[in-house]
Amino acid sequence: MVTMSEVAKAAGVSRATASYALRGDPRIAPDTAQKVLNAANELKYTANLSARSLRSGHNGVIGVAIFELDRPYPSEMSAAISREATKHGLQTIVQQTSISKDSEIGILKKVTSQLCDGMIFSPSNVSDQEIRILAGGKPIVLLDALSHSPMFDTINTPCETGAQAAIDHLINVGCRNILVIGAGGPLEQTDGTIAGEHQDDATYDVTQPMLAKTSQDASVSDRRAYGCLQSFAEHGMPITTSTFLPMPRWDEDAARSVGRQIARAMQGEDATSRVKQPGMAPRPVPHDVDGIFCMTDTIALGVMRGLADCGVNVPRDVKVIGFDGISEGEYSIPSLTTISTDLGDLAKQAVSQLLDRINNPDSGREPEIITARYQLIERESTNTPTSK
Amino acid sequence: MVTMSEVAKAAGVSRATASYALRGDPRIAPDTAQKVLNAANELKYTANLSARSLRSGHNGVIGVAIFELDRPYPSEMSAAISREATKHGLQTIVQQTSISKDSEIGILKKVTSQLCDGMIFSPSNVSDQEIRILAGGKPIVLLDALSHSPMFDTINTPCETGAQAAIDHLINVGCRNILVIGAGGPLEQTDGTIAGEHQDDATYDVTQPMLAKTSQDASVSDRRAYGCLQSFAEHGMPITTSTFLPMPRWDEDAARSVGRQIARAMQGEDATSRVKQPGMAPRPVPHDVDGIFCMTDTIALGVMRGLADCGVNVPRDVKVIGFDGISEGEYSIPSLTTISTDLGDLAKQAVSQLLDRINNPDSGREPEIITARYQLIERESTNTPTSK
DNA sequence: TTGAAAGCGCTACCAG
């Protein structure tokens, strides 16, 4: 491995001069600098990042820590951040935190915060407090913070407005019995049961539980549920104990199973259908559902697959809209209408905030909360017969 | 940031002793070690990776460099490697190399080889020679090398046997006019034209061009094309100038367009159909195609989407099989039959090779070439009426 | 405008 000393010697200057010249410091005379650059090229010199990092405290690398690498949304997000960082001359390294939930903390502590000048982090199980400690003073930008007033700059996905737009869209295309999948909604209580469930599936005044919840929580699913409520309220549509169907895990397989059960309910095989999921009490599901909003595109694709398993046609029998805008939804059959988070915008904001913190470590400015843009992308899964 | 000196002081020992104790060196007395560990815990000490790396030359982190982060196959592969590395107590960082082709080299040089003890690299544009220089002496394991005799340990996807199994399967389910999408096959010449194309789509003796090609090239598509040829030969099925349909870019959008054009050809709107793709001369496509093998699942999903756009039903009108085994294919409609590369096996082999090189840098053993396992997963896209 | 020298935090060699 060729070191800076060798370059300096080859160029006939001192190590210090070489260091300045290589980073383009103006205090070095142009021709001296050129000599050093030539020598470096000649020897194929590359700066040792560990040494640089150790000495100066930064190395031009930022970290991205996401839950899972092999899911479409996080991986598209990481790719977008990576591309954005490149525009600023930064390198990006990505880490998945999920491998073992217990070790999530250790992973962050050990690598992401140490190898990088700062990190963009999508938290799942760790609190702000813990993150602060893990980061070791390095700048952090959160993606979808878990609390309303996070300790770090935060870029949120457009949960409230996006979800509202999703329900608006379903109503616009004629849906009147809408099911929301992946969120407990205002009726879900902390013990996992559903408020008013005993009320025999009738309309139920949700004002109290709704307010109680939305003032405390800030999880992605709660914020999206809140957006749904806004839309329902504006359209004067009542919600019932079967409007929201929570899912213990947001994965495609579970969604497919839910899709199948909804299909059977729609086909009336069982008059009092309830959806069963592992680790959750059975939940009632409306028999006359004509529109479904899923918390993520992945859930939507799974549900659509489950509906197809049982011969229910989307969009003819029921319309489906997702959230995220993963590219998979463009090529699925039917293609998926979705609230597409603008990942380019999200990445731009996240990198910009992080850079500001890296470059002005002592600015002392308050954490900023930014919401990324979104776009409603209408595709086949909510087509109406006349609209095509 | 708390340093080792502080831990040592708190524990009442020297820095050296602290260093040994923290890494569990047996020469330190158990109770001394415990004292140090307690102090470290107390102070929330974390080792500085840059310093460790600078001094000892390794830090327990391995790098994975893939082309694109936001495509299913590479991201699933990275996730698998990441999980495998964890089992060995290693951390993994992932980088995408594609941001700009020009910068691919710079990225490798600057980060992946410097921040890590070694790297697993899926090459796209750089030669072995270049990689060797970029790696700066760090161990490298290649995924799907570009040459037959690479300079590094290499884990290959099961191209030949997998592709052969794919064609075998299509033939088994009754296909007689098979189209291979994404590879030029033996007839594609270095100038991009097709040998024997003037022969009016008739059967054409491909022995010469086939041998000429397969003895030189080792790209993934060539190796998969070779597997196809084996199967065709064994079944006595002739190949024609329209058996192989190359694609300039393996992306879903281009595949969808190809799918549409094939659909139109099948529907006989144009008696002499040719598939047009940007940057490529129009290629003939068989009108009576009844089975399609795509070089990747992503292409297959795009093609199926294109066929669906034009009302062609899979598997009724034509059967489709892909390659890779991405999870998307399990939930697509129809679900996709595929040659699924065993990513667990691939990851295990890759990490194991890399670890051996890291731990025995001077073993001098020859580069090893390993082929990962695969599995044929039969799903709806090749279902026959009787088989379900 | 350049050079000398002092470390960044850690590991690994020795000596005790």
Place this chain on the structure above:
DNA sequence: CTGGTAGCGCTTTCAA
């Protein structure tokens, strides 16, 4: 078994 100590390669004062 433990402690002193010399750097890993670089950046960054401070002098010249």
